Amino acid sequence: MKIKKILNNNAFITHTDDHQELIVIGKAVAYGKHVNEEVDESKIYKTFAPVSRGDRKLILDMINDIPIQFFQIAKRIVDKAQADDQIDLTDSVYIALTDHIASAVDRAKEHLFLTNQFIWEIRSFYPKEFSIGLWALQLIEQQCGVPLPEDEAGFIAIHIISGELGNRLDDFQAVVNFIKKLTSIVTYQLAIDIDRESLDYNRFVTHLKFFWQYMMYNNEKQSIGDLSNDMLAIIKGKKVAAYECALKIKTFIHQTYNYDLSNEDLLYMTIHIVRITENTGRQHDEV
Known part of the structure; x- marks a missing residue:
């Protein structure tokens, strides 16, 4: 896979054989690289093929504003949902989760927490998704050193549910x-x-x-x-x-x-x- 444009050390743009643009994310995947050089594909976390200008701008803005750590955490959550529980999710879930987790950790550092008014319903009606949310809280604490309340497990579950519903939140x-x-x-x-x-x-x-x-x-x-x-x-x-x-x-x-x-x-x-x-x-x- 060749670099067409470097976004930062952790992201670059390339093109497929049929000239479709791909945004590629991976820890240090573009570090020390130059345009038209090949990359180590084992470092890649995720590729995006934006379907609209709005999606493209959103992804590029997130790459500039959000540390790569949160992209990795979101991918592990999505991978777990898809592998362990056979939940089919859209790419939009990955984007939304990355943004939400980064914001939740930032809020927690300021001792600001959101109340999830649907926590009982999520736990009762979507136990599989809620269990993934609880697992995600453990992962986030391990990776970021920030404990989050169960309300956040509910919010993560809602993003997963949204992906199952075809992004009809x-x-x-x-x-x-x-x-x-x-x-x-x-x-x-x-x-x-x-x-x-x-x-x-x-x-x-x-x-x-x-x-x-x-x-x-x-x-x-x-x-x-x-x-x-x-x-x-x-x-x-x-x-x-x-x-x-x-x-x-x-x-x-x-x-x-x-x-x-x-x-x-x-x-x-x-x-x-x-x-x-x-x-x-x-x-x-x-x-």
Whole structure:
């Protein structure tokens, strides 16, 4: 890979064979180098192919303003999310995380901390992403010597969630409210307290997140696991209470989002409701 323009010791611009511009970042990757010289590619952390002038300016400004250490930290967080948890993320997450972490560390040094008003929802509805956020706090403390509060784990999780949602960060609050409302319908309709730490509830929440994506953006439907045995139990056991609860949800979704659940949607919703309620011991007797 040849240098076309040096930005600083840790960044340079090059071009692909088809003349696409790439911004390359790596610790000391351009140190002592000159234009048209080859670089040691093992030093490269990340390459960006900006799709707009705005993206290009943002990346270049960050390279000038933010120490390379934070680019490396952000990459390790993104790599962990993608490798360990199979979360597919956009490049915009890397940029946003780098900027956020650098700002959070600067604020912490001044004893200024932000409160995350969604911390409970993130911990409850996005446990996988929140666990990555907690891991990130340990990494940041190791690398920067600055401890950050759990609120920051929530903010890091939000950036990861944003990447999963295709950078539609506004969707985060909408999805959270959607999950909260449907959960409250189940708890009220069936007069139960749901174990929000249970695997079945986690599957229910995951199903709702996928369903939201499909409902709002016509993405490909995704189901969680093999539900064939559960379908048979619904048919044989006549889980009327759960089915009636699913009908309440269908009505709510139609009235609120003008979306009609298909029979398949209704069946899957019923199955998940059965799963999260049948072991509580307080579900109403079914007809």
